[in-house]
Amino acid sequence: MKRRVKRRRGEKSTLCNKPIIVIRIQGKQDMHPTTRKHLLSLGLRKIFSAVFVKPTDGVMAKLARVEPYVTYGYPNLKSIKELIYKKGHAKIDRRKVPLTDNNLIEQELGRFGIVCIEDMVHQIENVGPYFMEVVRFMWPFELNKPADGLKGLKNRFKDGGDSGDREDLINELINKMN
Structure with a gap:
């Protein structure tokens, strides 16, 4: 966890004007207290809960710190509507x-x-x-566990796992969990 935060990565310098949905995918076992506080400040108290956040520098820094425990991305209009109507x-x-x-x-x-x-x-x-x-x-959305499960909780999405930034591919996960 420490190395992940300290390691420099090429970050996007411009933040887009699209909402970010953050979904918690891991429990609290072996979690650092600071990480737990960041998750609570985002409103993610339970596993498979989801919230919308505004893309700011502070939020992106929080997401970098809790990346092993969450997945996030940019939802489309269809996913936003379905979430609010079904689980709102x-x-x-x-x-x-x-x-x-x-x-x-x-x-x-x-x-x-x-x-x-x-x-x-x-x-x-x-x-x-x-x-x-x-x-x-709004109350945080309580999503269902995906039917086919999650493949690699510890690995980042780019490396074939589930945690981290999914960008527009978050819509597929929302459809499975909705």
């Missing part, structure tokens, strides 16, 4: 409430001009001005 839940008064009613969304996010699920999808897809408010309003 809201945080209301510290309770988990399914996103079934637009009145619920209008009460909580109406002051930002977000009145329905489609507005939430639009904010997430375009990393709009109220992206963070929408993400804070």
Whole structure:
């Protein structure tokens, strides 16, 4: 873990304006306390939970530190919609409430001009001005274990494993886990 963080890699200098979905794929066994704190700050408390994050330098640094425990990439519109409609839940008064009613969304996010699920999808897809408010309003997605399992948890995706940056190939994993 230490060598992975210290090792210099060619990083992308320009951050694109697309949301990143982060999926936790490993448990907490043999995990450093700092790594656990980074996962908790991303909102990934359980295995196979997923969250949307805004691509900033700070988030990319966190993802580099927790890379062996997560996989991440850039979801397309279809994957974002399916996740929100199938697995979407809201945080209301510290309770988990399914996103079934637009009145619920209008009460909580109406002051930002977000009145329905489609507005939430639009904010997430375009990393709009109220992206963070929408993400804070939503409970982390609880995905299913993939039917065919994960091939190599310890190895990076580029090296034939599962952890790390998948870029646009994250959509295939989301479809398996949804």
